[in-house]
Amino acid sequence: MANITRGFTGRRRAPDPAVPPGQYLTDDFPVLSAGPTPRVDLDEWRFSVRTEKGFTTTWTWSDLLALPQEEVHTDIHCVTRWSKLGTSWRGVSLDTIMAAVDSDFAYAMVHCYGGYTTNVPMADLLGGQAWIAHEFDGRALEPVHGGPARLLVPHLYFWKSAKWVRGLVMQKKDAPGFWEQNGYHRHGDPWREERYA
Numbered sequence: 001m002a003n004i005t006r007g008f009t010g011r012r013r014a015p016d017p018a019v020p021p022g023q024y025l026t027d028d029f030p031v032l033s034a035g036p037t038p039r040v041d042l043d044e045w046r047f048s049v050r051t052e053k054g055f056t057t058t059w060t061w062s063d064l065l066a067l068p069q070e071e072v073h074t075d076i077h078c079v080t081r082w083s084k085l086g087t088s089w090r091g092v093s094l095d096t097i098m099a100a101v102d103s104d105f106a107y108a109m110v111h112c113y114g115g116y117t118t119n120v121p122m123a124d125l126l127g128g129q130a131w132i133a134h135e136f137d138g139r140a141l142e143p144v145h146g147g148p149a150r151l152l153v154p155h156l157y158f159w160k161s162a163k164w165v166r167g168l169v170m171q172k173k174d175a176p177g178f179w180e181q182n183g184y185h186r187h188g189d190p191w192r193e194e195r196y197a
């Protein structure tokens, strides 16, 4: 069978503009967790944001579902080099969450059930760039992928999309989370290959 080539490029394919440098595409959904999957009862699930003013705003599961929900169709990119295009999620925008919070701090430490942490600037969490996602592909998010709910920050490497998320602590200065203390880049933009520090 003849090779089918596009245009005049011969066998070499042009880079896919949807795929950041150094990444390959997968149709699977790999699981990457630094520890066991914590089980969180929806009755006991809470998401909270603590500010510099000493206030904590807390949402229960029903509070979360009562907020405006958004459908998100997006590509995701793991620093271990897999990318997955056109994933579908449902959840609450961080803009909606932060509208209820009074903070002037520019950074957040993201905390999870199970103890994982990751740091993200508010500039990357606001403006329609991040969600508390609780559905994937039209179904409740599976525990291995972060259910009941995970942070979704798809324009950064996927280690920033904290699974089993339970809250943010607002911070004046950026400070490294779990992987960032272990050599990963503070920021993690896949288009700039901000992989390791």
Ligand SMILES: Nc1nc2c(c(=O)[nH]1)N[C@H]1C(S)=C(S)[C@@H](COP(=O)(O)O)O[C@H]1N2
Binding pocket: 029, 030, 031, 032, 033, 034, 035, 078, 079, 112, 113, 114, 116, 144, 145, 146, 158, 159, 160, 161, 162, 163, 164
């Ligand atoms: N709480 C928690 N969140 C986490 C992780 C983790 O170990 N614990 N791993 C991160 C990493 S390195 C990646 S690549 C993605 C993997 O998400 P997935 O298992 O749904 O593919 O979750 C991120 N969020």
Ligand SMILES: [Mo]
Binding pocket: 032, 078, 079, 080, 158, 159
């Ligand atoms: Mo990762």
